[in-house]
Amino acid sequence: MVDRPNKPTAIPVGSSTAVPAPQVDISSDNSSVTATLPSGDSVTVLLFGATVTSWKSAGGKKENLWLSEKAILDGSKPVRGGIPLVFPVFGPPPSDHATSSLPQHGFARNSRWEFLGKSTSESAGKGSAGDDSVTLDFGLGSSNLSDSAKQAWPFNFGLVYSVTLVKDVLTTNMTVRNEGTKPFECQVLFHSYLKVDDIANTTVSGLDSIEYVDKVNGASTQTETNKAVTLTGETDRVYKALKPEAKVVVKENGKPLYEVGRDNLDDVVVWNPWAEKAGGMGDFAPKDGYKQMICIESGAVSGWQKLDGGDSFEGAQIIKSVL
Template identity: 55%
Template sequence: MVDRPNKPSALASTPGLPPQPQVNISHANSRVSAVLPTGESIEVLLFGATVTSWKDRAGNEKLWVSDAAKLDGSKAVRGGIPLVFPVFGTAPDHAQTSKLPQHGFARNSKWEFLGKSSSESTPSTSQSDASVKLDFGLSSATLDEKTKELWPYTFSAIYTVTLTPDGLRTGIVINNDGDKPFDCQFLCHTYLRINDITKVEITGLENSKYIDKVDGAKTKSQSGAVTITGETDRVYTSEPTIVVTEGGSTVFKIERDNLENVVVWNPWTEKAASMGDFEPKDGFKNMICVEAGSVAGWTTLEAGDAYEGAQTISY
């Protein structure tokens, strides 16, 4: 072998990028999952764009999902974070939405996965800075014919789920793409997993007005922290920050952006027993719904208008 006196020097090694968030589509293209380099993960069912799992880096599940929940697209998921749009509950006296099923059609519709984006990482960026954003879309064009007949308005919605090492953010943008105004309501029906409902307190709702749906929809005022001692179904209007504690320790902090209402729900014994997809029947001891939304009244979107709202849950 001839020794070349002027041979080129070896290239300097290029430092590699740190590990990146991983996103996968599985179950016959019906679920999207994401895992951060630090170990946090989420899973989203395209049916309803429902977040069905959110785990911290140690693998602890943060959301409650019924053991009898249907994940095959046959009905809305009992648990996780179902989406309520364009009506909360039923509204028989509201002409535009009176024919719609309970909680509207968003949680019962097939959403499209629009793609992912992740935080920009450089060789100097820590793994703890990594995050991933998943976008999902639904529009009037993709609804089934029956739903279009029940709600004949032209819209598009982009729902964004962002996972960070510190928490989970879910947000929506709803556009009126037609020439007719429509009214709507929106809510993230979030089922939070806890260990013992009798040790849970919810703060941030003190002195707030609420509608008590268990007591004839009477308007009441909250005094002190919210505790759960029986069936609870309340619609609060409150300040943006809500804190859930268990045994005196903070387990969740919920920040709301342009979502003025909070629904607090727990079915307790009899209600849980009456729901076929609620299992185990004593599962109410391990969950509390703290639901950020705009549902006490109606948001009217004129032609070309858009509505935007979001929540961020940390622990």
């Protein structure tokens, strides 16, 4: 599936005699991995769900991801906040599909992943003193699944999830491979909770003239007419078929806060539960925390990716934190 011949040893990684290098640490309970750049930027990934729970930029001073104060981090349920992974189905599975027996959003966010190792490079900044990029790789395959998940979705697959940290930029990349002979269909999405100061002062641009499915409005199909989308209530929209070069920009008080780009992912979900729905979630805290978050989720979810035996699908999300 996704094995590497040499599993990573206990880290931190770096050289005491060389120029500054990224530091990679595995938590004492082996539940998470944290990478820190010489600049102070950092990212933390929980092995349960391979969920990014923290991404700090601006020298480690700015937390970019919203994480519920009551997020469950012990592996008993998916994490509320950060960047949970959606695979092989987005939303409630359709009753007439091979994923019909799976839980909402599939099993990737409910499974423990393997840490496959790290790599570094200086490609992001010529002439800098030390490594300025680090990639953490995680793997999940059929053999890692619970018996119930295997029964619900009996296909042989391998996932490699790469989290790359560069100063002020976080890239999440998923590769899906059909390791068996039976074809299967899947969906992939990065469920990113971005942190804002006040949703009332937040707008989203880059979606003008894009067709979307409004899940709050009876799954009706609409076309976005606003150059700057504002959120004034529960929002759950799947914007479809964005151009590859299109950037979705989150602004606060008119100033760019995040730029979200995609590679081989055509869809963008905009989500916020608002007061009533947040109030009904036991792991959502504080209850008015919806005012400090907006989900901008890149994915391939408006249709299905069909993979024959040996085929692969790869897609990535690139988030830039703008100071």
